[in-house]
Amino acid sequence: MIRFEGVTKKYDDSIAVDHLDLEFPDGAITCLVGPSGCGKTTSLRMINRMIELTSGRVTIDGRDIRDQPAAKLRRGIGYVIQHAGLFPHRTVVDNVATVPLLNGWDKRKARARAHEVLELVGLPGNFASRYPAQLSGGQQQRVGVARALAADPPIMLMDEPFSAVDPVVREQLQDEFLKLQGELGKTIVFVTHDIDEAIKLGDQVAVMRVGGRLAQVAQPAALLADPADDFVADFVGRDRGYRALSFADTPSLPLASEPTIELGASVDQARAATSDRWLLVVQDGRPQGWVEPARLTGPIEADSLHRGGTVARVDGPLRASLDAALSSPARRGVLVDHEGRLVGTVRAHEVLTAIEQTDRPRSDDEASGGIRLGKERG
């Protein structure tokens, strides 16, 4: 557990962080989020003493961080930054082996460990001997995460690690990061300016305001449901109600069975399969897209599919189910099982009825300061 007690950072003429009291629970991701100049990065960097605090106290498991030399403290804390900061003159594997080597491991053991961690972040063995300049931005960030994990520190500090990569890769990195955290259970401090990222990744989200003050700390669902004040409400932004559905598991929806056609089937087969305007195309039971049988001129090919609709997991969050219904050209949302096989379809009004019957997320937890760990993620 990392604990901030009245932590303040003053520069000559300004206050970056103002009497911050905050706890970062073990094994959980705490997101520090806020507009630029709110002191979130300063707060993160005070934990590994990259910035020395002016007053107050930061403890890790009860021990003041100033009890040991800064370099020694830092070797026990993973550190990931925005542009990865990989060493350009070292290969990927040697980058990752840095902290184990600093800790006095012999070279062979450190490299073996580095290969292990690279595997963990989804970089296969042939990446190990490359240099950072040969990697894409997303790959560099993976190496950055691997490098921070190499010495297996219990704590990871991550300063906007995914904000410099494009949105598609970012989402992919976020998903993999959550999966990895599910296995590793590190205590993570994650700084971001992106509230959606904070809500997606955080077990706990601390919203900070300019001047280095804490505006609200709560679980993501509670933050969306019950912002503490106008600033937080504003910062959390529009579509709060819709976004909160990400945290509501889909109850049993009234699923309709959907006529389907295999990819590659002929026009006549397609027209015989349904009287509806749209027909769902599957392959091995997995939805591929929609076609309009009336407009078909030849066998159903992958190119001719309408792919605008999203697919939701039947046991996923309500937001995905609703989105599947809304985005489907047939107005029927496609639901699949955990292997991606079609289970049935659902209409938007049916999802809405289900939403009506669900309780709004409550914000009691933040009042008691406790947070629920290991929450299900869609």
Next chain:
Amino acid sequence: MITSIWTWLTAPAQWSGAGGIPTRLWEHIWACLLVLVIAAAIAWPLGAWIAHAGRGRWLISVANAARAVPSLGLLFAVAMWMSGMFSGSTLAFTIPPTIVLVILAIPPLLAGAYAGVHEVDPAVRDAARGMGMTGGEVLRKVELPIALPLILSGLRSASLQVIATWTIAAVLSVGGLGRYLIDGLASADYAQMAGGAVLVAVLALLVDGMLALLQRLVVSPGLTGRRRRRARTGIPRATASRPTA
């Protein structure tokens, strides 16, 4: 003209004895090596420290301004100033040009070390510190290796300059290839002068070529762009990527 240079260069008399080309060549090389070693011992730590600590940048400006000092004038000034100190010893001839050339070699070496370390990506330095490297470790393991290409560029330009300028030092009765130019001028032996000039040029090119080779060998391929092609195999798609329908 070319024939007379060729005749001078290939005459057997030039290739032996105290005034022969091998002896003059060694004198030249040793003198330049000594100058470069002293200059590097001063300039490299200083340049790296200024960039690492971010203090004393004015020294870089001063050194760069010093490049404008005419070397021949400085040579005579230092020689006259020191003339009394080593009277009777051959050091009286050797030390002043060595000092002048050290002064001349420092700016490119200093600028190389400073620019090299200074231009290390701040994110890289931040990551190095954040992972628990001490100041010295950051310098040794990260900043200097990354600065190496620029440090060696500085060394190359300093070497060229020192090799060329030690020729002028021959006005002070020191050894080296400059003897052929100065003595040739004195005796109006133009073949000797031109031959000496050719030898200096060849030496400078050879040394530069060797340093270029060294640069290729010691600089990490990650820095040179020689292995900058993009990864061919993509990253495996995330298992969480969503299919569409």
